[in-house]
Amino acid sequence: QVQLVESGGGLVQPGESLRLSCAASGTIFSINTMGWYRQAPGKQRELVAEITRGGRTIYADSVKGRFTISGDNGKNTVYLEMNSLKPEDTAVYLCTILGVSSRYWGQGTQVTVSS
Numbered sequence: 001q002v003q004l005v006e007s008g009g010g011l012v013q014p015g016e017s018l019r020l021s022c023a024a025s026g027t028i029f030s031i032n033t034m035g036w037y038r039q040a041p042g043k044q045r046e047l048v049a050e051i052t053r054g055g056r057t058i059y060a061d062s063v064k065g066r067f068t069i070s071g072d073n074g075k076n077t078v079y080l081e082m083n084s085l086k087p088e089d090t091a092v093y094l095c096t097i098l099g100v101s102s103r104y105w106g107q108g109t110q111v112t113v114s115s
Contacts, residue, residue, distance in 0.1 A: 003026055006108060009093060015085065020095075020111075023075070024076035034050065036095060038045070066084045090112050
């Protein structure tokens with residue numbers, strides 16, 4: 001059974017940085033993409049960033065130039081470097097891995113940006 005565990009969230013002031021990590025356990029036969037979504041109170045869940053097996057990346061317009069996604073397929077691990085954080089980045093960040101037949105989700109880690 002595949003499980004994803006996020007870490008690295010916390011409370012920071014605007015302009016500061018956080019690095020999120022997501023480690024997958026269990027057997028994943030093939031990974032198509034690894035990525036991060038976020039959901040703020042009263043808002044829909046939205047894609048933040050994804051990275052494909054070949055290393056191609058996609059970012060939400062709101063985080064381009066500030067966030068960097070990276071992954072290690074051998075370790076089934078995905079990271080999100082979050083720089084120049086803004087209050088509007090406050091949300092629960094969820095890790096996701098898309099395999100051949102299934103999408104797996106973590107439980108989420110809270111990121112709060114406040115002065």
